[in-house]
Amino acid sequence: xxxxxxxxxxxxxxxxxxxxxxxxxxxxxxxxxxxxxxxxxxxxxxxxxxxxxxxxxxxxxxxxxxxxxxxxxxxxxxxxxxxxxxxxxxxxxxxxxxxxxxxxxxxxxxxxxxxxxxxxxxxxxxxxxxxxxxxxxxxxxxxxxxxxxxxxxxxxxxxxxxxxxxxxxxxxxxxxxxxxxxxxxxxxxxxxxxxxxxxxxxxxxxxxxxxxxxxxxxxxx
Numbered sequence: 001x002x003x004x005x006x007x008x009x010x011x012x013x014x015x016x017x018x019x020x021x022x023x024x025x026x027x028x029x030x031x032x033x034x035x036x037x038x039x040x041x042x043x044x045x046x047x048x049x050x051x052x053x054x055x056x057x058x059x060x061x062x063x064x065x066x067x068x069x070x071x072x073x074x075x076x077x078x079x080x081x082x083x084x085x086x087x088x089x090x091x092x093x094x095x096x097x098x099x100x101x102x103x104x105x106x107x108x109x110x111x112x113x114x115x116x117x118x119x120x121x122x123x124x125x126x127x128x129x130x131x132x133x134x135x136x137x138x139x140x141x142x143x144x145x146x147x148x149x150x151x152x153x154x155x156x157x158x159x160x161x162x163x164x165x166x167x168x169x170x171x172x173x174x175x176x177x178x179x180x181x182x183x184x185x186x187x188x189x190x191x192x193x194x195x196x197x198x199x200x201x202x203x204x205x206x207x208x209x210x211x212x213x214x215x216x217x218x219x220x221x
Contacts, residue, residue, distance in 0.1 A: 054161065108182040
C-alpha cells in the first residue's frame with residue numbers, strides 16, 4: 001500500500017496542536033514556512049483552509065490567530081456531539097457494506113499499530129497520524145448517513161483543532177479504550193445493529209471527553 005503523505009494543511013494542524021502554540025496566539029507565515037520546510041504560499045493556502053473549519057481566525061491587516069477553545073467550550077461541543085453523532089451513525093449503519101466494514105477495521109488496525117509511547121518526536125508524529133485516522137474512521141459513518149442534516153451537524157461539531165486537541169491529550173489507557181470502542185463500532189456495523197452502534201458512539205464520545213478532563217486535571221498545578 002502506497003504511503004500517503006500528509007498535506008501542508010494537515011502538517012500545519014499537527015504543529016498547531018503540538019503544544020508549542022497557544023489559543024489566541026498570532027501566527028507568522030514566515031515562521032510556519034520555516035518550521036514545515038515549505039514556501040509561504042502553501043502556508044497561506046493552508047491557513048485559509050483551516051480558517052473555514054474553526055482552527056484559526058483570519059483578521060484583515062493583522063494575519064492569522066489560533067482560535068482558543070476552553071475546557072468549557074470542549075465540554076459543550078462534546079456533549080452536543082454525544083446527541084447528534086450517534087443519531088447520524090444509526091442512520092448510516094443500514095447503508096454500510098463489506099468494503100465499509102473493511103475500511104473501518106483497516107483504519108483501526110493502523111491506529112493500534114502506531115508508536116504512541118516512544119517519546120518525542122516519534123510520539124508527536126504518531127499522535128498526529130492517530131488524529132487523522134480517527135477522523136477518517138468517524139467519516140465513514142457520516143458519509144453513509146441517510147439523515148444528511150444530522151450528518152452535516154455532526155461534521156460541523158467535529159472542529160479539527162478542538163477534536164485534535166482532545167485526541168492528542170489522551171493517556172495510553174484512554175487511547176486503548178478509544179480503539180476498543182472503534183472495534184465494537186465495526187462489529188455493530190457488520191451485524192447491522194444501528195441501536196448498538198449508536199450506543200457505542202455515545203459512550204465513545206463521552207469517554208473521550210472524560211479522557212480530556214483527566215489530562216487537564218493532571219496538568220493543572
